[in-house]
Amino acid sequence: MNDLSDLLDRAAGQADAVHDTRPDVVRGRRALARTRLRRTALGAVGIAAVGVVGLAATGIGGRDRDAAPVATDPPTVETTSAPTTDPTPSPTPPPSANHVGIVTNTPPGWQVQGNDPSTLVMARPGDTSSRDDFGGKLVLMLTSNPPSGQKRVLDTGRVVWVDRSAQSGYSTVAVRTRQPAEPEGLLVLQFPTDAISEQQAISLVTDALVLRDAVPVEG
Amino acid sequence: MRSIDRDTEFAEFVTAQRPTLLRLARLLTAGDPAYAEDLVQTTLTRLYVHWPRVRRAGNPVGYARTALTHAFVDEQRRAHRRREHLTETPRETTAPATDPDLADVVLGALRGLPPRQRAVVVLRHWLDLDTTETARALGCTTGTVKSQNAKALAHLRATLDLTLEDQR
Incomplete structure (x- = not known):
């Protein structure tokens, strides 16, 4: 006579040991990044539809990575045929052993609050809020989403996408990573619109280095 | 953190x-x-x-x-x-059951249960959770767990020709 628990145990099959936890970790990181950005946008604009626009500007739309490959750019707005002057370049310090994901210069009056393989968060000195809270902060994030916003061509030939969402209080500047030196993806800086100038934002995002261990978030 | x-x-x-x-x-x-x-x-x-x-x-x-x-x-x-929500090909981390025929029979019997009854059976009889723990996991009352368990066992008894405890 078989005991039900024994039968169920047999039916469940044998489970092999897990040798690679990375796919689960990466999925978790991506979901967490989406959650953080969503919180920021909602905190900034309440439940206004402007928040949705802000999320779209950062490329956060919940799409499946495979369904929305990075290769295809969506229609964007060309603001001018003349090249935009590059901001004064300032060398990004070489990454140290402590660096993961993304490295860039920290603007005066800001400091790095935290970083992980997908995100670099900069906050005002003395800001004791959780690093999960992006409100009022500069957030550099590597994503696998297509760019959106106004397309501009810098003197160097590099293309940036600028989206200034005045009503939400947040803007974004995005640039493709340098291929093949950096992992493929779109580097997006989300910043409070009145916190830094557009030139500073472009400088931050174009000076940034995306390290080999960086992992793009999707959706 | x-x-x-x-x-x-x-x-x-x-x-x-x-x-x-x-x-x-x-x-x-x-x-x-x-x-x-x-x-x-x-x-x-x-x-x-x-x-x-x-x-x-x-x-x-x-x-x-x-x-x-x-x-x-x-x-x-x-x-x-x-x-299509599946994000990648399923891993082969569950090896075939040791007794494929028996496993198929049991899985077939489970397939004949409504999802909630199936969950009750698995939580109660495989994970060995008590009625209260099972109710908490399923977000229902202990009475519901007991009634669902009784119905599920009746189905499994008929399908598997087992002698099972009606209530544990």
Whole structure:
């Protein structure tokens, strides 16, 4: 006579040991990044539809990575045929052993609050809020989403996408990573619109280095 | 909590518990490997996002079991489950059952149960949760657990020709 628990145990099959936890970790990181950005946008604009626009500007739309490959750019707005002057370049310090994901210069009056393989968060000195809270902060994030916003061509030939969402209080500047030196993806800086100038934002995002261990978030 | 800490702790949890979660999912899905993998991925992703809260609660295994069961029940409530949500090819981390014929029979019997009854059977008789714990995991009353368990055992008795305890 078989005991039900024994039968169920047999039916469940044998489970092999897990040798690679990375796919689960990466999925978790991506979901967490989406959650953080969503919180920021909602905190900034309440439940206004402007928040949705802000999320779209950062490329956060919940799409499946495979369904929305990075290769295809969506229609964007060309603001001018003349090249935009590059901001004064300032060398990004070489990454140290402590660096993961993304490295860039920290603007005066800001400091790095935290970083992980997908995100670099900069906050005002003395800001004791959780690093999960992006409100009022500069957030550099590597994503696998297509760019959106106004397309501009810098003197160097590099293309940036600028989206200034005045009503939400947040803007974004995005640039493709340098291929093949950096992992493929779109580097997006989300910043409070009145916190830094557009030139500073472009400088931050174009000076940034995306390290080999960086992992793009999707959706 | 630092991201690296979260990653390390979560990876350790995955290493230790993923096989058991996959077996649980296999029973809940009555042997659908793709659906089972999908449930496990969904559960682990939620766990990662809420990891600080999970740590504070002090019972990540229980949290994961409950989250997986909820994911299964929620999914079953939807009229049409869309398989294209699966993010990658299911891993081959569940080896075939040691007795394939018997396993097929049992899985077939489970397949004949409504999802909630199936969940009650698996939680009560495989995980050995008591009525209160099962009710908590399923978000229902203990009375519901008892009645669902009795109906499920009646079905399994008829299908498997077993002598089972009606209530434990």
